[in-house]
Amino acid sequence: xxxxxxxxxxxxxxxxxxxxxxxxxxxxxxxxxxxxxxxxxxxxxxxxxxxxxxxxxxxxxxxxxxxxxxxxxxxxxxxxxxxxxxxxxxxxxxxxxxxxxxxxxxxxxxxxxxxxxxxxxxxxxxxxxxxxxxxxxxxxxxxxxxxxxxxxxxxxxxxxxxxxxxxxxxxxxxxxxxxxxxxxxxxxxxxxxxxxxxxxxxxxxxxxxxxxxxxxxxxxxxxxxxxxxxxxxxxxxxxxxxxxxxxxxxxxxxx
Numbered sequence: 182x183x184x185x186x187x188x189x190x191x192x193x194x195x196x197x198x199x200x201x202x203x204x205x206x207x208x209x210x211x212x213x214x215x216x217x218x219x220x221x222x223x224x225x226x227x228x229x230x231x232x233x234x235x236x237x238x239x240x241x242x243x244x245x246x247x248x249x250x251x252x253x254x255x256x257x258x259x260x261x262x263x264x265x266x267x268x269x270x271x272x273x274x275x276x277x278x279x280x281x282x283x284x285x286x287x288x289x290x291x292x293x294x295x296x297x298x299x300x301x302x303x304x305x306x307x308x309x310x311x312x313x314x315x316x317x318x319x320x321x322x323x324x325x326x327x328x329x330x331x332x333x334x335x336x337x338x339x340x341x342x343x344x345x346x347x348x349x350x351x352x353x354x355x356x357x358x359x360x361x362x363x364x365x366x367x368x369x370x371x372x373x374x375x376x377x378x379x380x381x382x383x384x385x386x387x388x389x390x391x392x393x394x395x396x397x398x399x400x401x402x403x404x405x406x407x408x409x410x411x412x413x414x415x416x417x418x419x420x421x422x423x424x425x426x427x428x429x430x431x432x433x434x435x436x
Contacts, residue, residue: 248286257390260393262393273362273363276364286300286302286382297318297319298383302315309336309337310340317332
């Protein structure tokens, strides 16, 4: 009986080695096929980049033509931003006033297409900052990180986001927002896994801003689309009316 058990153990060991050997061989063959697939995928990726570069060059003059038409429409980009369900959440009341001076928006891919892109906001001369162009450049590293470079905004005295917050607090209007101002987005320059705002602008808003300008979004726009200066004048008139009402109430109390 002991001899039989010894034979069975040896047979089991031999079978195990045979199975392990077959498994190793199968895995090696599988890896070879997988490597072959990776090579094909890399070739496909290179071809896709070539095609993308070709059509980026064809799109570019069309985008520039579109921008020239957009310039003739008052507050186009402001309305488009305000009607976008994600971007509208980033615009404060003060941001909306600044956006009334936004003359054009431009998104341009890097020449090799896959390495990144830049987003440029061009503003008319305005009372908020010295810059006429604000640019954020997004580039992708081989290690998967997103590298960011952005314009350092030269705010005029008392016009930066901190000044907005102090003014709101003074008026008793405390806004609990993810961003205290959309323009703090330009302050984010560290390496990121991704820049969600940039991706939304590039992949959604930029590709067809007209659908948001036409307010096809499910969310209603909360933007004030007055002509430049009208909103500020209205605010002053409302404040004057409130002061007159308060003075009138004080006079009645005196009587």
